[in-house]
Amino acid sequence: MGRGWYRDPWRRPRVLLAITLAYLAWSLLPVLIALPMFGDYYTQDLISASPRTNMIGNQIDEFARQGSQKTVGAVLTMLLALVLLVMMFYYLRTTRRADLERAR
Amino acid sequence: MLTWLRNPWGRPRFLPLVAGLYILWSVVPVAIAILFAFNAGRSRTTWQGFSFRWFWQDPDLSVFHDDALQGALKHTLVLALISVLIATPLGVTLALGLQRWRGHGSGTVNVLMLLPLVTPEIVMGVALLLLFLQLFTAIGLGTPAQAIGQITFSLSYVVVMVRGRLVSIGPEYEEAAADLGARPFDVLYRVLLPLLAPAILASAAVVFALSIDDFVVTQYLSGDASTTTVSMLLYSSARGAPTPALNALATISLAITLGTLALVFIVYRRFAGAEGAEAVAAGLEV
Amino acid sequence: MQGEIRLEELVKAFGPDVVAVDGIDLNMPPGEFFTMVGPSGCGKTTTLRMIAGFERPTSGRILLDGEDVAQTPPHRRNVNTVFQSYALFPHLNVADNVAFGLKYKKVTKAERATAVSEALALVQLTGFEKRKPGQLSGGQQQRVALARALVLRPRVLLLDEPLGALDARLRKDLQVELKTLQETLGITFVFVTHDQEEALTMSDRVAVMNGGRVEQSGPPQQMYEEPATLFVADFLGVSNLIPAEASGRDGVMCSLKVGEVAMRAQQGAVDAHGSVKAMIRPERVRIEPQGTTGENRLPGLVEHLVFLGSFREVRVRLLGGALVTALQPNDGTESVHEQGSAVSVHLPAEALRVLPDMPEPEPETEAEQDGAAEPAEATENPPNQ
Numbered sequence: 001m002g003r004g005w006y007r008d009p010w011r012r013p014r015v016l017l018a019i020t021l022a023y024l025a026w027s028l029l030p031v032l033i034a035l036p037m038f039g040d041y042y043t044q045d046l047i048s049a050s051p052r053t054n055m056i057g058n059q060i061d062e063f064a065r066q067g068s069q070k071t072v073g074a075v076l077t078m079l080l081a082l083v084l085l086v087m088m089f090y091y092l093r094t095t096r097r098a099d100l101e102r103a104r
Numbered sequence: 105m106l107t108w109l110r111n112p113w114g115r116p117r118f119l120p121l122v123a124g125l126y127i128l129w130s131v132v133p134v135a136i137a138i139l140f141a142f143n144a145g146r147s148r149t150t151w152q153g154f155s156f157r158w159f160w161q162d163p164d165l166s167v168f169h170d171d172a173l174q175g176a177l178k179h180t181l182v183l184a185l186i187s188v189l190i191a192t193p194l195g196v197t198l199a200l201g202l203q204r205w206r207g208h209g210s211g212t213v214n215v216l217m218l219l220p221l222v223t224p225e226i227v228m229g230v231a232l233l234l235l236f237l238q239l240f241t242a243i244g245l246g247t248p249a250q251a252i253g254q255i256t257f258s259l260s261y262v263v264v265m266v267r268g269r270l271v272s273i274g275p276e277y278e279e280a281a282a283d284l285g286a287r288p289f290d291v292l293y294r295v296l297l298p299l300l301a302p303a304i305l306a307s308a309a310v311v312f313a314l315s316i317d318d319f320v321v322t323q324y325l326s327g328d329a330s331t332t333t334v335s336m337l338l339y340s341s342a343r344g345a346p347t348p349a350l351n352a353l354a355t356i357s358l359a360i361t362l363g364t365l366a367l368v369f370i371v372y373r374r375f376a377g378a379e380g381a382e383a384v385a386a387g388l389e390v
Numbered sequence: 391m392q393g394e395i396r397l398e399e400l401v402k403a404f405g406p407d408v409v410a411v412d413g414i415d416l417n418m419p420p421g422e423f424f425t426m427v428g429p430s431g432c433g434k435t436t437t438l439r440m441i442a443g444f445e446r447p448t449s450g451r452i453l454l455d456g457e458d459v460a461q462t463p464p465h466r467r468n469v470n471t472v473f474q475s476y477a478l479f480p481h482l483n484v485a486d487n488v489a490f491g492l493k494y495k496k497v498t499k500a501e502r503a504t505a506v507s508e509a510l511a512l513v514q515l516t517g518f519e520k521r522k523p524g525q526l527s528g529g530q531q532q533r534v535a536l537a538r539a540l541v542l543r544p545r546v547l548l549l550d551e552p553l554g555a556l557d558a559r560l561r562k563d564l565q566v567e568l569k570t571l572q573e574t575l576g577i578t579f580v581f582v583t584h585d586q587e588e589a590l591t592m593s594d595r596v597a598v599m600n601g602g603r604v605e606q607s608g609p610p611q612q613m614y615e616e617p618a619t620l621f622v623a624d625f626l627g628v629s630n631l632i633p634a635e636a637s638g639r640d641g642v643m644c645s646l647k648v649g650e651v652a653m654r655a656q657q658g659a660v661d662a663h664g665s666v667k668a669m670i671r672p673e674r675v676r677i678e679p680q681g682t683t684g685e686n687r688l689p690g691l692v693e694h695l696v697f698l699g700s701f702r703e704v705r706v707r708l709l710g711g712a713l714v715t716a717l718q719p720n721d722g723t724e725s726v727h728e729q730g731s732a733v734s735v736h737l738p739a740e741a742l743r744v745l746p747d748m749p750e751p752e753p754e755t756e757a758e759q760d761g762a763a764e765p766a767e768a769t770e771n772p773p774n775q
Contacts, residue, residue, distance in 0.1 A: 032222060039320075064230045064233065065230075070233075077227050077231065080226075084222075084224070279442075279464070279477070280477035282464045283464050283471045284470065284539075285493075287465055
């Protein structure tokens with residue numbers, strides 16, 4: 001964090017922070033927006049409740065909240081979460097690699 | 105667009121157009137909904153004149169008289185208040201602790217703190233539902249469960265915002281305070297908290313807005329009809345034949361949220377001048 | 391009120407490969423203006439921070455008036471710091487900033503107010519009480535930081551490159567102010583800077599640091615006139631460093647060969663053998679007409695003449711290849727040497743210093759340095775000037 005003798009007196013922390021936060025936001029944005037959308041069910045439910053446009057969110061909601069088979073809902077949730085975790089780790093790995101390359 | 109291709113350094117015309125269209129696309133539906141809250145007739149699609157009927161005039165169906173609508177509004181505000189009062193201090197202490205933690209678990213906990221930001225709400229909803237049904241059956245579903253659920257994901261926002269501000273402050277003020285004789289608690293109270301105030305205020309506002317807006321987790325953890333919130337009511341009534349009282353409810357809810365945020369902005373601007381207000385605004389953009 | 395600091399075998403390692411301070415011993419007598427100077431990364435700031443208490447030493451002792459404070463937290467040490475970025479609390483005005491530490495000193499409100507106005511008067515900022523730090527210039531902020539530290543009457547004041555962010559003119563003014571302040575108050579000042587000129591002009595005692603070690607410490611004049619190592623000679627002021635072969639003592643002087651020419655040097659490591667550097671300050675080099683006879687004269691060609699206002703700089707390329715810079719005062723006489731002319735470079739033996747070629751591995755304490763200098767001193771003419 002810039003303690004002791006590493007501290008460069010001329011590096012203003014505010015500018016560095018602004019750049020860091022902006023870059024963080026820009027790189028995390030796909031993850032912050034895309035991943036939560038996987039669970040969206042109420043949009044479909046409100047705009048078109050037709051079973052033809054069913055998404056996994058709808059299935060989960062049906063089983064977990066409305067139906068009596070909560071376990072099915074739970075399993076579907078786990079599956080969704082695992083898929084998302086894999087995607088997120090892949091995403092993190094590629095961006096970290098890209099960062100390291102750029103830093104070099 | 106062709107003009108842009110010919111002169112990339114000229115004034116941007118295409119992008120602002122796209123941005124403007126997008127904003128319009130997002131705002132117009134909301135504006136229409138608000139508009140129909142003031143409709144004189146029962147229709148939600150045909151304009152029949154201006155009236156405050158659905159707010160307080162109609163003796164049966166207006167928000168002021170309909171118990172279900174009022175109940176939902178009250179419950180929403182209660183939940184929001186609880187969330188803010190618990191999530192904000194908790195998040196601040198968490199941020200301070202995480203900032204100083206240099207041990208072995210710190211990397212993992214840092215990632216864990218960010219997890220709620222990327223988790224789909226339904227995953228959280230189902231997980232919490234099963235938690236309160238199977239494990240914490242003593243608490244069960246209802247207001248406490250809803251509050252706990254909301255606090256859980258609001259914490260991440262507080263931590264992110266406060267940590268950002270902490271990093272930008274840097275260690276120097278704490279060192280200076282300690283050098284001058286302040287004990288660690290004094291440093292916190294006299295130096296850190298005043299300097300963190302914009303971030304704390306901004307994150308409190310964010311938690312408030314998040315709580316009012318929240319649908320999935322709140323719905324999953326609600327017990328009986330008394331734990332309905334505005335968002336749940338809007339969702340369940342959308343299919344039926346609701347009156348514009350629903351629009352009125354939504355308008356009131358939106359007004360409260362915007363009003364609170366504006367209040368926070370003004371309060372901070374008076375306290376800390378332009379720099380504080382910018383910090384709050386920047387925090388709210390997160 | 392004493393204010394003496396002793397550092398004994400102080401080590402600070404940030405992890406196994408990064409040793410910022412590698413076992414230093416320093417003596418800072420009370421009431422003096424002590425400066426630690428060196429290039430970036432030499433460990434001077436880390437040492438200062440350890441004295442202040444912001445870093446805990448890996449090993450070693452920090453003795454403040456005989457008491458080891460290495461494990462005491464900073465708020466319980468009777469030393470105060472002026473930070474490089476001043477670190478004035480932005481949410482408090484000047485008066486509250488200065489009064490910050492007084493809250494822990496058990497003084498009444500009235501006494502507090504008096505102390506604050508006295509401190510502000512000391513730094514010539516009376517009338518600025520209600521201003522906020524954001525409304526002050528760099529120099530003013532620095533003075534508030536000073537007042538804030540001094541109002542607590544510490545035994546020692548630590549200053550971490552406080553003049554670094556100021557422009558040259560302001561820096562000169564503040565150098566004088568700081569020195570006067572120190573002499574008036576009699577508090578020990580421990581000053582850190584990378585500017586050797588600043589160190590030489592302001593201090594009563596200087597320690598030159600490099601790579602986590604102390605190369606040499608002592609009064610500025612002694613450090614300048616009698617540098618013990620190559621690094622110190624090169625770092626303080628300007629030196630000519632001429633490669634030479636030493637062949638031990640000859641009477642009271644050292645026998646050297648620069649190229650083919652035999653010379654003698656009176657200062658430094660007089661008993662040295664092998665490859666060394668002969669060091670002489672530019673102001674002691676004499677340029678003489680070609681062919682002048684006598685000891686310690688080398689032939690060369692004038693490569694460059696630089697007019698420096700009050701001085702003339704003459705750069706001569708010796709036949710062996712080394713470049714020697716001489717500084718001649720602009721006393722009205724015409725320079726007899728044009729560019730390209732052949733001259734004789736006279737390096738007076740009493741100003742010529744033998745420095746071992748290898749970098750010095752052990753840190754030198756002041757006692758050791760004095761000891762090494764003593765025998766050479768006793769046998770030389772006392773340094774003039």
